Amino acid sequence: MSDAIIHVENLGKRYRIGERERYLALRDVLTRTALAPVRFFQARKTTPRNGDSTHIWALRDVSFDVGQGEVVGILGRNGAGKTTLLKILARVTFPTRGFAEVRGRLGSLLEVGTGFHPELTGRENIFLSGAILGMRKMEISRKFDEIVSFAEVDKFIDTPVKHFSVGMRMRLAFAVAAHLEPEILLVDEVLSVGDLEFQKKCLGKMGSVAEGGRTILFVSHQMNQIRRLCKRALWIDAGGLRADGPAMSLVNQYEAACLSRAEVSAAQADAPLTFGRWQVEASGTNVLDLDQTRGGIAINIHAQVFKPLRKGQYLISLKDANNTIVWSYLHYDLKLDPGPVVFIQEFDFLPLAPGVYEWDVRVYDGHTWSDFLLAPELSIVSRTDSNVYGHLKGFLNVTSEMRLQFPHDEAMSGPAAMASPLGVRES
Amino acid sequence: MMFASCMSMHSEMTERFGGQIPPAELPLLRIAPPHGWLNLDLKELWAARELLYFFIWRDVKVRYKQTAIGAAWAVLQPFMTMVVFSLFFGRLAKMDSHGLPYPVFYYCALLPWMYFATALQNATNVVVEQQHVITKVYFPRLVLPLSAVAAGLFDFAIAFIVFLGMMAYYRIMPGWAILLFPGFLLLAVGTALGVGLWLSALNAIYRDVRYVIPFLVQFWLFASPVAYPSSLVPERWRWLYGLNPMAGVIEGFRWALTGHGQPPNLMLAVSTGMVLLLVCGGLAYFHKMEGTMADVV
Numbered sequence: 001m002s003d004a005i006i007h008v009e010n011l012g013k014r015y016r017i018g019e020r021e022r023y024l025a026l027r028d029v030l031t032r033t034a035l036a037p038v039r040f041f042q043a044r045k046t047t048p049r050n051g052d053s054t055h056i057w058a059l060r061d062v063s064f065d066v067g068q069g070e071v072v073g074i075l076g077r078n079g080a081g082k083t084t085l086l087k088i089l090a091r092v093t094f095p096t097r098g099f100a101e102v103r104g105r106l107g108s109l110l111e112v113g114t115g116f117h118p119e120l121t122g123r124e125n126i127f128l129s130g131a132i133l134g135m136r137k138m139e140i141s142r143k144f145d146e147i148v149s150f151a152e153v154d155k156f157i158d159t160p161v162k163h164f165s166v167g168m169r170m171r172l173a174f175a176v177a178a179h180l181e182p183e184i185l186l187v188d189e190v191l192s193v194g195d196l197e198f199q200k201k202c203l204g205k206m207g208s209v210a211e212g213g214r215t216i217l218f219v220s221h222q223m224n225q226i227r228r229l230c231k232r233a234l235w236i237d238a239g240g241l242r243a244d245g246p247a248m249s250l251v252n253q254y255e256a257a258c259l260s261r262a263e264v265s266a267a268q269a270d271a272p273l274t275f276g277r278w279q280v281e282a283s284g285t286n287v288l289d290l291d292q293t294r295g296g297i298a299i300n301i302h303a304q305v306f307k308p309l310r311k312g313q314y315l316i317s318l319k320d321a322n323n324t325i326v327w328s329y330l331h332y333d334l335k336l337d338p339g340p341v342v343f344i345q346e347f348d349f350l351p352l353a354p355g356v357y358e359w360d361v362r363v364y365d366g367h368t369w370s371d372f373l374l375a376p377e378l379s380i381v382s383r384t385d386s387n388v389y390g391h392l393k394g395f396l397n398v399t400s401e402m403r404l405q406f407p408h409d410e411a412m413s414g415p416a417a418m419a420s421p422l423g424v425r426e427s
Numbered sequence: 428m429m430f431a432s433c434m435s436m437h438s439e440m441t442e443r444f445g446g447q448i449p450p451a452e453l454p455l456l457r458i459a460p461p462h463g464w465l466n467l468d469l470k471e472l473w474a475a476r477e478l479l480y481f482f483i484w485r486d487v488k489v490r491y492k493q494t495a496i497g498a499a500w501a502v503l504q505p506f507m508t509m510v511v512f513s514l515f516f517g518r519l520a521k522m523d524s525h526g527l528p529y530p531v532f533y534y535c536a537l538l539p540w541m542y543f544a545t546a547l548q549n550a551t552n553v554v555v556e557q558q559h560v561i562t563k564v565y566f567p568r569l570v571l572p573l574s575a576v577a578a579g580l581f582d583f584a585i586a587f588i589v590f591l592g593m594m595a596y597y598r599i600m601p602g603w604a605i606l607l608f609p610g611f612l613l614l615a616v617g618t619a620l621g622v623g624l625w626l627s628a629l630n631a632i633y634r635d636v637r638y639v640i641p642f643l644v645q646f647w648l649f650a651s652p653v654a655y656p657s658s659l660v661p662e663r664w665r666w667l668y669g670l671n672p673m674a675g676v677i678e679g680f681r682w683a684l685t686g687h688g689q690p691p692n693l694m695l696a697v698s699t700g701m702v703l704l705l706v707c708g709g710l711a712y713f714h715k716m717e718g719t720m721a722d723v724v
Contacts, residue, residue, distance in 0.1 A: 099459035
């Protein structure tokens with residue numbers, strides 16, 4: 001135990017569901033406090049009333065050791081508890097049970113651009129962000145030039161960050177974080193943001209940091225990254241540590257499990273078919289880049305049919321990371337015979353913003369609907385940063401232009417075009 | 428103990444071990460569910476002083492980068508209030524001003540008052556505003572309300588310079604009491620800190636707190652001897668009036684800076700006691716709630 005640089009024992013974290021969704025109002029608490037003054041001073045970690053179903057265990061009885069210099073990948077589905085584990089180790093939140101012992105300086109990269117303020121210049125933000133991440137002023141000054149050249153923003157270092165493109169901002173933010181030099185580095189999916197060039201650069205830097213003997217805990221949804229960087233992996237599933245072993249075999253197990261999840265639910269529901277692998281026809285992978293999304297795409301979904309299907313229905317949806325359905329398609333009158341089949345979904349274009357999406361397929365066999373979530377997820381990445389004015393929200397990615405028109409422009413085209421007081425054209 | 432304080436130790440150790448330091452030699456940090464009330468890690472707080480400086484620097488810099496009026500705003504607020512007060516409470520209502528010209532009387536009180544009011548607003552909102560940072564990185568959360576309270580001193584300094592100008596204009600010479608001024612300034616900072624810590628923590632957890640602040644500040648203004656001297660309050664109730672810590676602060680400012688008004692008395696003692704209570708209680712409460720802030724903010 002004394003050799004481990006991270007020792008985690010029976011770590012547990014319980015969240016109250018209400019904490020995430022509803023803000024507590026002081027007036028309610030004051031009313032309750034008037035009846036029981038002591039309760040006010042107890043943080044809301046106290047045990048709730050019996051039979052309270054408003055709690056979830058985000059992490060439960062997680063124990064493991066990490067030796068010095070190990071690069072450990074952490075995988076699991078969204079919501080499994082990976083980020084919670086990292087947050088506890090990063091001391092952002094307290095565990096409810098158990099404990100962890102960490103030796104050495106810990107740097108956490110849970111997000112790119114922590115602490116950046118748009119009004120400050122690149123130079124100022126480097127110092128601010130570096131200080132927030134735990135670097136001393138001296139250290140930042142010493143590494144300043146390195147950081148700037150890694151981020152390739154030399155010319156813009158003294159302009160306010162709000163004028164930077166998204167790519168530049170991310171490169172700068174990552175550059176600061178990459179020069180942290182702690183003994184232990186916690187990385188949470190930050191290598192999944194940005195364009196492919198940037199990701200390659202970050203991966204390279206991560207690799208050299210690992211070679212430098214630092215211990216890294218690395219969460220990612222991209223199995224190829226875990227395969228490439230990590231020798232060992234931890235599989236967090238539904239709050240617990242499901243497996244702990246060599247990265248290669250664990251990644252394979254994980255991918256297989258994602259598929260069999262679909263199969264298991266199919267078997268349970270006595271479904272007429274089951275789904276296997278799927279891929280983008282052009283590349284054979286689960287990744288699309290933005291250029292591809294603007295052109296024709298074909299998605300091949302392999303399935304095995306057990307029972308003949310007549311007058312069935314096939315409903316496929318695409319969901320984003322928030323489980324919002326961004327697209328769906330329904331096919332009536334599905335007729336299938338037992339045996340293998342490939343569902344080819346063709347798109348003229350699929351203009352979605354970079355991110356991780358999931359295919360949700362439902363099949364109706366005449367009596368019931370069977371639901372399948374396909375694995376792996378669809379990953380849309382950008383090759384260049386096309387967004388100059390900042391990170392826009394939403395899942396649509398369509399080219400759009402804005403131009404201005406002023407009233408006097410209309411008047412110049414003649415009396416017939418004279419606008420009414422409301423500015424509406426009269427035909 | 429962890430936060431950035433291992434830096435010098437780290438580099439010296441790296442040299443000693445020629446590269447990689449064996450685990451047993453590294454400082455151990457234990458992460459566990461918290462217990463107990465007052466286990467403030469002062470060493471950690473001291474190690475975070477650079478971060479505190481950066482937060483203050485950022486607040487001040489951002490505040491003045493965008494506003495065209497900039498530094499003038501720090502003076503405009505107390506100055507305009509003083510004009511209004513001088514006209515209505517002074518000239519027209521003819522309130523007692525202990526022999527001071529009305530503008531000086533009011534401005535003197537508005538100096539600590541404005542500092543207190545802005546520090547309060549900023550402290551209340553700081554944790555919520557910085558939620559994107561505290562949910563991602565660890566640093567002693569106390570740094571946030573501390574930075575809010577400290578950043579206000581910058582505006583205070585500018586307003587103070589104007590005050591000195593006013594003193595010169597009205598030819599008022601402060602007496603020996605001016606030597607005690609730093610003490611009263613400290614008391615003002617303490618008041619802002621004490622109340623700010625409570626509100627900061629409360630707002631992070633119960634979001635409706637910030638809606639109360641404007642009313643609270645308004646109400647507090649009139650409960651404090653800004654528009655009127657504390658001599659308005661009958662002698663035997665004055666100690667009760669001292670439960671408002673700003674009462675002691677403001678009267679103290681007036682007395683120390685101008686030599687007129689209430690010399691230190693029971694009221695000031697009560698106010699000081701309140702400030703100590705608020706600060707200690709605030710520190711304890713904030714520290715207690717620190718851990719849950721990232722979860723609920």
